[in-house]
Amino acid sequence: MSTVLPRSDFLRIASERGFVHQCTDMAALDEKLRAGPLAAYVGYDCTADSLHVGHLISIMLLRLWQNTGNRPVVLLGGGTTRIGDPSFRDESRPLLTDAQIEANKRGIRGVFEQFLAFGDSGPGAIEVDNASWLDELRYIPLLREVGVHFSVNRMLTLDSVKQRLEREHSLTFLEFNYMILQSYDFRELNRRHGVAVQMGGSDQWGNIVMGADLIRRMDGAEAFGLTVPLLTTASGQKMGKTASGAVWLNADRLAPFGYWQFWRNTEDPDVGKFLRLFTDLPMAEIARLEVLQGAELNAAKAVLATEATALLHGRAAAEEAAKAASGDSAAGLPVIVVPEIADGIAAFALVQRAFGLASNAEARRQIRGGGVRLNDAPVTDEALVIGAASLAEDGAARLSLGRKRQVLVRAA
């Protein structure tokens, strides 16, 4: 939008690395940032027990925010998850129980420690849960204090709900309140922690703008919104799907090897973009990598995979995954223990177990389709009994499904 280049470290780097989609007032925010450190927050609802790559771009933005001297605030939506954000969704989210939400919250919080430095002083990151204030709200006071600042006319025009209405799907009053509570969060964080900026995905634009407005109306304070682009792959797919579903950030949902593979399989035109967003590599280095042509670009993908994996799972795990992928070592492959292999187990049953397939039938299909290899030899007979003879001296057999999924199976 603006032809004037930002002069604050944060906005300058965020812009050149491709993080900025929309900003409520780029010039004013730039000015503020140059005057001194600020606090910004991103909210994450506890809808699953792990975040996934779709969340990663905002986490990387918080990281950049901190690295440029500002304080990141991680908001876990223990309260708002009980509502369910309707933005750009056709149907209501399933209502989660409080116990599920609590469990999800526990699963999610760990990942931030990989990317941010927590602490009370200076730019130290802090974590808050909006349940701590939302739970205490009383209805009539809330309506009188906050509700008066919202125009239903305006809320109905937001893109985030328009499609739902136009397609004649039900939008419940429960869900319609989501944006009010998110706005309230922003105001609350502004009061409690001086948070002046809310960042988030582009789908959050409407909710964020409403919050900034609320702060201005209620407290006369200045607040900013900044959104990151919604990432799609070059071929137009929503990013973050892989062979076995979402690309989870928690290792118990997706092992480092699988995470590495996800990045390794980046489409050619996306390599530069992803290097800028998801690694800390200097721009000059990225410029060198992204111009590689044809098969040489694979080297850049390997760098992307290793760097991105190192940020999440640590350098050692990333190196192991890289080695496993190149075939140099099996150390980085996920290990699955299948005791029955000692006595012999049918190929389809082994495949089902090793890759967590939905059914034996699916495993059979994969074998029939020629997608399964055992120690690099194709498995063609779905009923083939696989036993101890297939295990190498180290007691493991290498089982592959397609080109991208590999595990080591052991008897114990």
Add this chain to the structure above:
RNA sequence: GGAGGGGUGCCCGAGUGGUUAAAGGGGACGGACUGUAAAUCCGUUGGCGCACGCCUACGUUGGUUCAAAUCCAACCCCCUCCA
């Protein structure tokens, strides 16, 4: 509350008594080709130790029938319009 429309497999959507595990499309997965990319082409896409057979499935429950996603009843849910 009233009137009308609708609920089909991961999604969209056809199907108004048997030949329907349910057309078609999308997505997904596998294969071929490649560079572990894209594009293209081919295959698969309910379960069961699975050629046979059995079981489960078209909002829910019950009924009619030799036979139901298809007919009937009640109920649940969604949409539109009207007070």
